[in-house]
Amino acid sequence: MDYQARTSDIHFILDKVLQAPVQLQGLQNLAEIEADLIQQVLEESGKFVSEVVAPLNRVGDEVGAKFDSGRVTMPPGFRDAYQAFWQAGWPALACATEDGGQGLPAVMEAVLYEMLSGANHGWTMAPGLLHGAYECIKHHASSELKAQYLEKVATGEWLATMCLTEPHAGSDLGLARTKAVVQGDGSYQINGTKIFISGGEHDLSDNIVHLVLARLPDSPPGPKGLSLYLVPKFYSDGTRSNVVCERIEEKMGLHGSPTCVMRFDDATGWLVGEAGRGLNAMFVMMNAARLHVALQGIGLLEAAWQKADAYAKERRQMRAPAQAGGRSKSAAEADFIIQHPAMRRILDTQRAWIDGGRVLAYRTAIELDMVKHHPDTERKKAAERWCSLVTPVLKSAWTAQAFSGGSECLQVFGGHGYVREWGIEQNVRDSRVAMIYEGTNEIQAIDLLVRKVLSDGGAGMALLMTSLEQVSEYYKNNSNIGNQYAGYMPKTLIKLTEELVLANRNNAELAFWVADDYLRAVALTLMAWAWQQIESAVDANKANSTLDTARWQQPAEALRYFVMPEFDMRVQIIQARLTQSKV
């Protein structure tokens, strides 16, 4: 079955759990946001995703992008769908109105891309970098470049790439060797080879805008020597640049997205931002990309869950254990798969990760708008803190869950999961890449603990945790929703962080050993908080007869029984290393 956008679930989270319209009301530079508008955009985008993009997922995998002598032909239907997509204005949703956009909040774009990724991860790779490229050009490019490229990228008429990785520079961009030499007219000639370039070449759009990290001849080694350049596939006079797609990779999955080796042969381009500040100019793109990848994880897990849930409800296999309600009373020889506790547990647990992830990712998108548009400095600071600390956690934990939880969903199908027929094995293959790109999950963990938490002595994390604790105390006192974990977890993390800050003074390696555990502990704390918000909203709306409370209560229970105990395990692992480092 193809992915179906289930917009009522999403709407409940946006409107009732996060109260997005209230939060976003009155922000500068944003269109007037009302609940009706949110619902309308949701319905329209869901319709496009389900009807146009989702049906192309299988052909994207089976036919895939094809390479022939420098040209890449996308799978049947991909170009038409993309042309319809940008012409309907979807890429421009969250771009400023003066750039040809609709000025809607980032959270609406986040929801759109979550749905698109669930429907068709491969296809969605192409427009996935657009918004980051738009922000990068908007904030760093010269007015001449902006005049030529900004609106084309904002509307998505032209697609864009990020050309970072090189054969010997993956996680470590400082090793990049691509050269840039200035010309008499102020342009640059770029020479070098970039690898793993998603959508480096294709036939979806009439032009492609490459943003390329390269090194000036006199620049220092390492990341500080890198500058950013814009090199289009076609120049304004219609001539083609010397940017050559050498080949596309054979991959585990994601066959609907060409992963290109790109050669720049004296390709003419222009500097974006300051020389030597290329990583800085690209930073906005990379940050947007990380939230985007987290949304891919959530979307892919939703897609896997939809398939497994449908299969478990239609196929019978074995008797379920005899228990009131657990076993069907019919004369059938077997019960539905969903009646078996081991399978019910898998489905409810993934549901908990999806819905918790939605609350956190949408909230992060709202905070991104707060950073940009909120008038109050303190509120902006809090928003920056949230984005900085929560983004790596979302990227890492939810892409890991997309893969492991997708694999659990595959298990619901038994042998039928391993064959192509039901599409669940494609989901698992496709999702695996998200744990790697935009910074591997291990690098996200180091980013969180070493670069962000330890670097300010744990102060930022303590503030974040205290804010969660206050909210959870509020809910504990003001509703009949109790959560055994939400209060305890932030407190434990604050204390653990203090110990790590101390230990780090004498043992610089320790944090690198336990960064993954620390990130997991933070993820679970955020999950507990997110679900407390959900349960509270369900409780507040339980009189509403259209609300299916069991829909939310079952994953809440799975979370408490099967997910949360990992928190203590992670704390135990970190404590053991802390103890060892004192010996």
Next chain:
Amino acid sequence: MDYQARTSDIHFILDKVLQAPVQLQGLQNLAEIEADLIQQVLEESGKFVSEVVAPLNRVGDEVGAKFDSGRVTMPPGFRDAYQAFWQAGWPALACATEDGGQGLPAVMEAVLYEMLSGANHGWTMAPGLLHGAYECIKHHASSELKAQYLEKVATGEWLATMCLTEPHAGSDLGLARTKAVVQGDGSYQINGTKIFISGGEHDLSDNIVHLVLARLPDSPPGPKGLSLYLVPKFYSDGTRSNVVCERIEEKMGLHGSPTCVMRFDDATGWLVGEAGRGLNAMFVMMNAARLHVALQGIGLLEAAWQKADAYAKERRQMRAPAQAGGRSKSAAEADFIIQHPAMRRILDTQRAWIDGGRVLAYRTAIELDMVKHHPDTERKKAAERWCSLVTPVLKSAWTAQAFSGGSECLQVFGGHGYVREWGIEQNVRDSRVAMIYEGTNEIQAIDLLVRKVLSDGGAGMALLMTSLEQVSEYYKNNSNIGNQYAGYMPKTLIKLTEELVLANRNNAELAFWVADDYLRAVALTLMAWAWQQIESAVDANKANSTLDTARWQQPAEALRYFVMPEFDMRVQIIQARLTQSKV
């Protein structure tokens, strides 16, 4: 890189940790086993695996088995390798000498298949069922059938299949509908469709012997109505049977093994064992198959580890954290991947699972020979208990680890892991199936807790745990190897089992909710015990200058810090459900 059989690691476990030659000495019906013979067979089999089978792994994935009008053509090189394999006597290693075998202990066959699976999972599927088919025919077939088939199957000249699953009968074989009708000459006509038949059709061997579950017209519904039949591809007069391969499945991986849909159209076959006792006759095959699948998991994880370890030692990326010894002193811009704690942790953790799995799987194979050949009834009983309780744990936990740990090894490669080049993504795709076939991992957990542990009130598990506890107490008192877990874990499990037995009286569903956690807790206890044996053997042999003690100490440390904390988490999950069931 291709898999390389590292026989010295295996030899250390067989000889020094398990003392296999001493254990097996003097067992009836087994050839005289001496350490020299074990080493010689190991070296020879390792050579065959590395030189003949491993180089065909990639072509097995890329070309795959091809289907055309009922015929299946295996990938280039597969038939020649198989012919060389059986002619060298490898399938007959552990078959009785009177059947054309070599009468070696089961553990030597276990080691051989672990290596084969690591080298080339797809190719190994074909001979993987041979020994089970041999045992099934030997113990249940009529003398006429034995005269025709036993030696051919023992030597592997003819390959064999297990035809169990049907389109609507996967985990639940009782739903099978294939019919058998007796003929005047005592033969049967078989009609029906079987799916997921590994090696149902191919060109590796000149004949294929199918063992088929089917139902007599007057048989009761459910599993008790099933009988087992033997239907060959070719009869003794050279005519072909009416067994048709309808198609082969498109799968996530394992492309080197054709997964066939087999149609039996009035195919003539013969009863094996008693009518209505088909599952019983097949039981020996299924049990052998489960240990075999656990060995696949171990072999595949070893293959993934070899790739990741080699890559991590040759590629530099980023600076490792500054710490004595952690960072290279050279002027290089980056350190080797293996110097990064997050990567070191992945590699050492997988090493812990591989070596612990080897100790347990080889021990189980030794216990299988005890069951068959030991003169003492009590010893036999203990061996039966070990095999019954440990086999589902090995199958489930080590196939799950092959997939998740293989995926961790992929992560070591970064983006290079997701592309085909290094072969690690094939490893992950191939390994996924082992969590499903021969009883899904969830069914293994139910088999363990519900069918085996609760059914005797926990008595068998208590005896097993007590035996581990005694051994671990012995090591605690008699060597300088302490293990913080080994004593505590068996005691905790015994107590937990008692509580589950009690709770089960009032709540038949409870065990089905926590069976996975229970199996994991047992797996970790067995791991702790296995590693205590390893550490003790390393300690006893540390004067031996050829022993690389760090090779074993690093995974032992990773086990204690990063693997063992899961035990308490599993106990916590079970305890919470126990508490809930009392409310």
